[in-house]
Amino acid sequence: MFRCLPLCAALLAPLAQAEEAASLVLHNARIYTVNADQPWAEALAMDEEGEILAVGSQAEVEEYADDDTEFVDLGGRLVLPGFQDSHAHVLDASSEAQGDCPLESDGTLEHWLDEIAGCAEQAKGEWLLGSGFSLHTLLDSGESPRALLDEIAPDLPIAMMEETSHSYWLNSKALQLAGFDGERDDPEGGVILRDPQGRATGVVLDNAGDLVMDKALPPSKALQQVYYQAVLDGQDELARNGITSVADARVFWRRGHLEAWQKVAREDRLKARTSLGLWAYPQLDDGEQLAQLKALYQPGDEDDLLHITQIKLYVDGIVHNTTARLRQPYQHSLAGVDPRGLYYFGPKRLARYARELAASGFDLHIHTIGDQAVRDALDAIEQAGRGRHRLTHVELVDQADIPRFRQLGVIADFQPSPYFTPSFLKDNQPLIGQRAYQMLPMRALYDSGARVTLSSDWDVNPLSPLGIMQNALGLGSRGLPNLEAAIRAYTLDAAYTLRQEQRTGSLEVGKQADLLVLDHDIFKLPPEQIGQAKVLWTLLGGEEVYRAPGF
Ligand SMILES: [Zn+2]
Numbered sequence: 001m002f003r004c005l006p007l008c009a010a011l012l013a014p015l016a017q018a019e020e021a022a023s024l025v026l027h028n029a030r031i032y033t034v035n036a037d038q039p040w041a042e043a044l045a046m047d048e049e050g051e052i053l054a055v056g057s058q059a060e061v062e063e064y065a066d067d068d069t070e071f072v073d074l075g076g077r078l079v080l081p082g083f084q085d086s087h088a089h090v091l092d093a094s095s096e097a098q099g100d101c102p103l104e105s106d107g108t109l110e111h112w113l114d115e116i117a118g119c120a121e122q123a124k125g126e127w128l129l130g131s132g133f134s135l136h137t138l139l140d141s142g143e144s145p146r147a148l149l150d151e152i153a154p155d156l157p158i159a160m161m162e163e164t165s166h167s168y169w170l171n172s173k174a175l176q177l178a179g180f181d182g183e184r185d186d187p188e189g190g191v192i193l194r195d196p197q198g199r200a201t202g203v204v205l206d207n208a209g210d211l212v213m214d215k216a217l218p219p220s221k222a223l224q225q226v227y228y229q230a231v232l233d234g235q236d237e238l239a240r241n242g243i244t245s246v247a248d249a250r251v252f253w254r255r256g257h258l259e260a261w262q263k264v265a266r267e268d269r270l271k272a273r274t275s276l277g278l279w280a281y282p283q284l285d286d287g288e289q290l291a292q293l294k295a296l297y298q299p300g301d302e303d304d305l306l307h308i309t310q311i312k313l314y315v316d317g318i319v320h321n322t323t324a325r326l327r328q329p330y331q332h333s334l335a336g337v338d339p340r341g342l343y344y345f346g347p348k349r350l351a352r353y354a355r356e357l358a359a360s361g362f363d364l365h366i367h368t369i370g371d372q373a374v375r376d377a378l379d380a381i382e383q384a385g386r387g388r389h390r391l392t393h394v395e396l397v398d399q400a401d402i403p404r405f406r407q408l409g410v411i412a413d414f415q416p417s418p419y420f421t422p423s424f425l426k427d428n429q430p431l432i433g434q435r436a437y438q439m440l441p442m443r444a445l446y447d448s449g450a451r452v453t454l455s456s457d458w459d460v461n462p463l464s465p466l467g468i469m470q471n472a473l474g475l476g477s478r479g480l481p482n483l484e485a486a487i488r489a490y491t492l493d494a495a496y497t498l499r500q501e502q503r504t505g506s507l508e509v510g511k512q513a514d515l516l517v518l519d520h521d522i523f524k525l526p527p528e529q530i531g532q533a534k535v536l537w538t539l540l541g542g543e544e545v546y547r548a549p550g551f
Contacts, residue, residue, distance in 0.1 A: 101130025146202025
């Protein structure tokens with residue numbers, strides 16, 4: 001980066017003719033603005049508050065300079081509006097609370113058991129927590145999952161989260177502490193897998209796993225510090241990836257997550273505009289929970305970086321566990337799971353939550369993977385009235401529901417992760433048959449005129465927006481049609497989702513200078529290399545929040 005102040009600024013800058021002088025001018029750049037009226041520009045001027053004063057040719061923008069203006073020569077590099085990730089788990093992804101016993105999902109059972117035994121020897125906490133194993137490798141072994149862990153440590157509760165985060169592997173002690181050991185019904189939104197004798201096998205699915213974690217992570221001062229540090233660490237990762245706005249997709253407000261976010265915001269240490277999605281707990285009483293959620297609504301002012309304006313709600317689970325809710329049964333589902341999948345929130349409760357929370361100002365961020373879950377969520381939103389609600393994942397959509405997204409103004413949010421390859425689709429065939437090849441109907445929704453966003457679901461997937469965009473293009477006829485569409489899905493349309501498209505999402509006069517500079521021009525790279533481009537510089541409202549070493 002070449003900065004010149006004040007000597008060469010005087011050489012470059014004519015006397016200011018505009019009303020307000022720029023504090024900073026970026027020039028000699030290739031600026032893709034995401035403004036349809038003026039997609040490309042060479043230079044951009046901003047004032048001290050980070051508001052964009054001018055975008056255009058070098059000459060047009062220089063009119064806003066005076067003797068005090070700082071000029072930055074970007075050497076012809078590409079500038080984009082800051083990315084907006086409308087679904088990331090910033091706190092959880094950066095948190096050590098989930099444990100420090102990582103397993104490789106493509107490892108063998110023997111290898112995992114060795115790893116867990118090593119972790120158990122070193123364990124300092126009251127629980128041994130870890131993550132990363134593969135559910136099907138464990139179940140296909142034919143061994144008793146709980147007995148395998150009991151052999152390692154009968155008295156130390158062990159809870160290992162599976163790679164997708166939708167199931168847990170537990171020993172007897174953990175089952176007992178969670179209250180899952182005896183005869184009991186499955187919890188709302190969860191399943192306790194059982195052997196033919198009705199005994200818990202040591203694998204629990206979906207919300208049953210979250211209930212275990214509620215037991216393992218009761219709020220404490222020490223954990224509060226862990227969450228606070230996680231939010232801080234997450235800020236650096238966001239800025240490094242050029243992300244200037246984010247929606248945290250699951251705030252466990254009963255575990256202390258909300259306080260951690262609020263503390264970081266109070267200390268003015270946020271590096272991205274943040275919208276929090278408060279988790280709707282499936283197991284709570286509806287009247288009480290709705291009253292508590294409504295009391296937490298806090299849109300704030302437009303200058304604030306923290307907004308509590310969203311509700312994260314799961315309708316169903318995932319195909320992999322046969323817990324995604326389908327219109328037609330699975331070909332094979334896990335024993336103990338309803339042949340059509342499960343509900344975290346069934347249609348009636350969902351409709352009530354949508355109606356009451358939308359009326360209180362919240363936008364809904366709804367996890368839907370199966371086609372029945374998508375149908376139910378669209379029905380609930382139709383009754384609730386318009387808002388900026390989105391369905392996230394949307395892996396299976398009945399043909400009849402495709403046009404309803406546009407009609408109802410519902411945003412379709414996709415995470416075309418690196419794992420979403422043709423072979424991944426094929427892997428689902430034993431579970432759902434030919435429907436496997438209809439998964440992720442991104443192009444059909446895009447072509448229908450629905451608003452489509454891309455997001456990471458970090459750390460289920462890597463955080464890099466460029467990597468996700470590369471995958472969205474790499475899906476061929478199922479993916480987004482071109483790079484412009486992929487950028488828009490990560491900028492202006494995500495800004496609409498976060499109710500800030502008047503202030504961010506594109507580089508236009510009057511908006512905030514949230515932007516990034518890339519080391520490569522992704523418009524000139526083959527689509528399969530976009531993900532290798534690196535962010536060099538990230539500005540939030542004109543303030544530097546990240547600069548790559550050497551730039
Ligand atoms: Zn997620």
